[in-house]
Amino acid sequence: MKTRRDFLIKSAMSAAALVTAPTWLQGAPSIIRNFNKPNSLINGVQIGCITYSFRTMPDQSAEATLRYVKDSGLSAIELMGDPAESFAGMPVSPINRMRMFQLGGKARRGEELTADETKELDELRAQGDAYQKEVAAWRATADMKKFEQFRKMYKDAGVSIYAFKPSAFGKNNTDAEIAYGMKAAKALGASHITLEHPSDDAHTLKLGKMGEQYGMAVGYHGHEQETFTFWDTALTQSPKNGLNLDAGHYIAAGQTDLIPLIEKQHSRILSMHTKDRTTPANGKGNVVWGTGDTPIGEMLQMMKKNKYKFPATIELEYQVPEGSDAVKEVQKCVEFCQKALA
Incomplete structure (x- = not known):
């Protein structure tokens, strides 16, 4: 009885205190629910990150990867296969x-x-x-429940997964592996899977049709082979085929029509890898953001102005300076985005 009485007295006192508290504190339950959760939706533009950016960190587990993402201030990611698949028992x-x-x-x-x-x-x-x-x-x-558990762990921490990139979608993978990858992506809450463009029209047709079957979009990533028409065939093959555009590689390839490409294909861009690279004339380097030739600020402002919904995915590829680490460098990239979108 004493324990119950003490509980009731303390509860009444807490309620009374909350009524007389400042307005902002009266919303305490919702504040508590969102406490310590990152938010990288900046003025309508979703800033994300591919977890490949943390490849130099010592622990590659699901839990450690989540910690890196949160410490970077990110609330959305493109997830590489290893953290989720190892968590699921691969x-x-x-x-x-x-x-x-x-x-x-x-x-x-x-x-x-x-x-x-x-x-x-x-x-x-x-x-x-x-x-x-x-x-x-x-x-x-593979048990999809493990991927659902992974999704919940990340969601509870305030991190959503918009894309999944396991090594399951290549020409040497079986149809069963491709189906597995798409089902796992759906269990993780992703809207699309990503892979390197296979440079094979038959394979992009197959992936697009399987994407239709499993309700999963397919984003094709390119390196320095990217051109204005690089994705055209895949886009005509299936409404589920789309771009995983890499803006940095596009610049390093010597292309000069990146902004027009984004304007033309914005409805088919599923996500955009964002990094700073230099043009061929300047050495094609992967460099610290703001020191290269990729118009990152202009791209982000265009996304904000036109209300484009695809995420800008930070991909850390420049060499991590001595005394720093991948998390600290991704934090700098997030800060760059915040200033560009202010």
Whole structure:
């Protein structure tokens, strides 16, 4: 009885205090619900980030990735596959990716490999093929409830997932893997999946039709092969096909019609990678925002003025300075967007 009486007295006192409190404090329950939640919707423009930006951070788990996103002040993301798929139980890769990258790069550059290096690279590739089959088998029976749990964890922290980018949509992936990727994206709350443009009309047709089947849009990303007409064929193949435009790469490719492209295709742009790069004449560098040739401020102002709804996705690709880290650099990019949209 004493415990119940104490509770009632304290509750009554709290209610009385709230009535006489300042107006802003009387909304305390909603304030508490939103406390410590990021908000990167700036004057109508959704600023997001691809989680690839945090690739240099030591912990790549779902929980750590969420912490990086929140610490950066972001409320929306394009999610790479690893954090979600590892959370959902995907088999861990046994491959030394760094070593495979080193040897593979040496071979691609035409540099001669020693006999031992050739043998090592062959073994790594064989391991990679075996692992891909293991992953494909796991994806065929993956539980979508784990992706729903992932979505809830992020949503509860104030972060929405607008795009998903697992390695499930390439020409070497099975139809079952593609279907898995689209269903996982939907479970995560994403409106679209993203992938590198396959430069294969048959494959973009297949993905567009599967997108129609699973209710999922498909955003094609380009690098320096991007042109004004780069996406035209895919766009005619399916209403679910769209652009995952990379503004920085477009500038580095030497194109001069980025703003007209955005104006023409804004209704088919699903998301836009935003980074600062220089033109070919200036070295094609990935540089600190505000020091390159990408018209980031102009693009953001155009999005604000015309009420474009696609997100501007921060992609950190310039080298992280000594003494800093990826989170601190993404924070700087967010601050750049805030000033540009003020």
